[in-house]
Amino acid sequence: MPPHGFSPTVPRARPAGPEDTVGQKQERLFLRPIGRMDREERGPMPDIKFDVVGIGNAIVDVIVPVKDELLERENLPRGGMRLIDEAEATRLYGMVGPGLEMSGGSAANTIAGLASLGSRTAYIGKVRNDQLGGIFRHDIRSLGVHYEVEAATSGPATARCLVLVTPDAQRTMNTFLGASVTLENSDVDEDVVRSGSVLYLEGYLWDPPAAKEAFRRSMAIAREAGRTVALTLSDAFCVDRFRDEFRHLADDGIDLLFANEAEIKSLYQVETFDEALQQLRHRSRIAILTRGEKGSVIVSGDEIHVVDADPGVTPLDTTGAGDLFAAGFLYGFTRGFDLVRCAQFGAMAAAEVISHYGARPEASLAEIAKQRGLLKDR
Numbered sequence: 001m002p003p004h005g006f007s008p009t010v011p012r013a014r015p016a017g018p019e020d021t022v023g024q025k026q027e028r029l030f031l032r033p034i035g036r037m038d039r040e041e042r043g044p045m046p047d048i049k050f051d052v053v054g055i056g057n058a059i060v061d062v063i064v065p066v067k068d069e070l071l072e073r074e075n076l077p078r079g080g081m082r083l084i085d086e087a088e089a090t091r092l093y094g095m096v097g098p099g100l101e102m103s104g105g106s107a108a109n110t111i112a113g114l115a116s117l118g119s120r121t122a123y124i125g126k127v128r129n130d131q132l133g134g135i136f137r138h139d140i141r142s143l144g145v146h147y148e149v150e151a152a153t154s155g156p157a158t159a160r161c162l163v164l165v166t167p168d169a170q171r172t173m174n175t176f177l178g179a180s181v182t183l184e185n186s187d188v189d190e191d192v193v194r195s196g197s198v199l200y201l202e203g204y205l206w207d208p209p210a211a212k213e214a215f216r217r218s219m220a221i222a223r224e225a226g227r228t229v230a231l232t233l234s235d236a237f238c239v240d241r242f243r244d245e246f247r248h249l250a251d252d253g254i255d256l257l258f259a260n261e262a263e264i265k266s267l268y269q270v271e272t273f274d275e276a277l278q279q280l281r282h283r284s285r286i287a288i289l290t291r292g293e294k295g296s297v298i299v300s301g302d303e304i305h306v307v308d309a310d311p312g313v314t315p316l317d318t319t320g321a322g323d324l325f326a327a328g329f330l331y332g333f334t335r336g337f338d339l340v341r342c343a344q345f346g347a348m349a350a351a352e353v354i355s356h357y358g359a360r361p362e363a364s365l366a367e368i369a370k371q372r373g374l375l376k377d378r
Contacts, residue, residue, distance in 0.1 A: 049195040050146065051119040051334040055188070055218055056107025056202030057180040058125030058149075059159040060132040063171075063319065063357050064099035066164045071172060078166065081173040081235045089176040092162050102358050103139035104161055105180070106234055107202035109320045109359045113327025113349050115143040116365040119334065122146035122192050124218075128179040132158035149187050152179050165357065169315040181208040185217055193218050194225045197334050198256075200326070203234035206242050219253065228333075230256035232326060239266040250285065256333070257287045258326050264289055273297075277304065286339070288346075290325050292318075296346060298339045307343035310351030320359025324349040328365070345374060 071078055074092075084092070103112075111121045123140055127133030129151040136158060140147045159178035163171050183205065193199060199222040205211045222229050231246075231254045233239050239246055246267060250257050261273050264287070268279040273291070280287045280299045287299040298305040328349035332342030348368060352361050369375050 050122045052198045053122045053196030054107040054111040054200045055124045057105040058127045059105040061104030061161050062099045063163045064096045079170040103136045109323035110327045112360045113324045116361045117331045118366045126183040127158045128152045171319040184210040193221045198228045200230045203238045229254045232258040233263040236262045236266045260290045310347040313351045315354040317357045320353045321350045324353040
């Protein structure tokens with residue numbers, strides 16, 4: 001655990017020259033403080049009780065192995081996500097049969113990964129007072145996560161996501177958002193947000209107006225307290241819907257931006273990954289970009305750092321890979337590790353989750369990190 005009141009730092013390396021590309025790695029990093037306001041401007045910093053506070057959809061995943069023919073017959077976008085209503089969710093479920101039920105949600109998966117690493121975490125997300133809502137509440141609390149959002153007593157049922165996993169380990173998600181989209185300002189505990197070192201926001205929840213307002217309010221609370229604000233773009237589908245708003249947030253609203261290759265290319269409407277990198281350089285935020293088996297690329301100002309994926313892993317199910325990468329990265333970030341080491345933690349966590357079905361770790365990530373020697377003195 002970091003010392004009480006610890007505030008994260010952002011690693012800085014030598015500036016990258018104009019010839020630097022994603023194929024070139026950087027030197028060891030050094031540290032500087034992070035914060036949108038100087039301490040003198042924002043006054044005394046409140047006590048930090050949580051390393052990361054996550055806000056996102058509260059979903060129960062139903063994970064089912066399927067054949068490629070099903071995606072073709074139903075015209076489902078392989079590896080993508082689509083929103084469905086409750087009737088379509090019931091129809092698809094009846095077509096594929098029972099699957100593995102477990103609590104999910106992108107930001108909730110990240111928080112679960114952080115808890116597995118030993119971080120102090122809190123989560124804000126809405127469920128209904130039904131059977132799936134009870135499963136979600138039990139699961140996340142059993143991990144030691146602070147979760148006190150009151151369940152809805154009326155309205156849509158708890159959200160669920162039917163995850164269809166094909167033999168190539170790609171996951172095609174069909175999501176009924178249900179009660180999760182009813183999140184509003186009254187569900188956000190200001191003291192919880194203010195006492196988190198990092199506020200982590202899920203792009204999937206940017207659609208509903210009330211939830212969007214809750215996001216904006218939470219960001220304002222975090223900024224006022226001098227905290228780090230992070231956003232995951234979640235899916236290219238989300239980026240296509242909210243490109244202008246996400247660009248504005250990326251330019252002036254957040255400190256850490258998480259995205260995969262498809263999402264970042266969609267954000268800047270470019271054809272290649274290198275073109276997207278050029279859009280990201282020379283900006284104040286840190287961009288954390290995942291590329292599957294190609295590893296990850298971290299962009300900090302005009303610096304580019306390339307980190308390999310974890311070797312020797314045969315993917316069984318890529319559900320949650322990006323979520324767990326974010327968990328590992330944020331674990332390192334909140335402990336002041338350099339960016340490369342943060343990404344190594346991310347690669348380790350992602351490798352564990354793609355080795356089995358489900359979007360949350362089955363093994364202790366803290367134990368794996370110890371075995372790998374990642375928990376050395378910083």
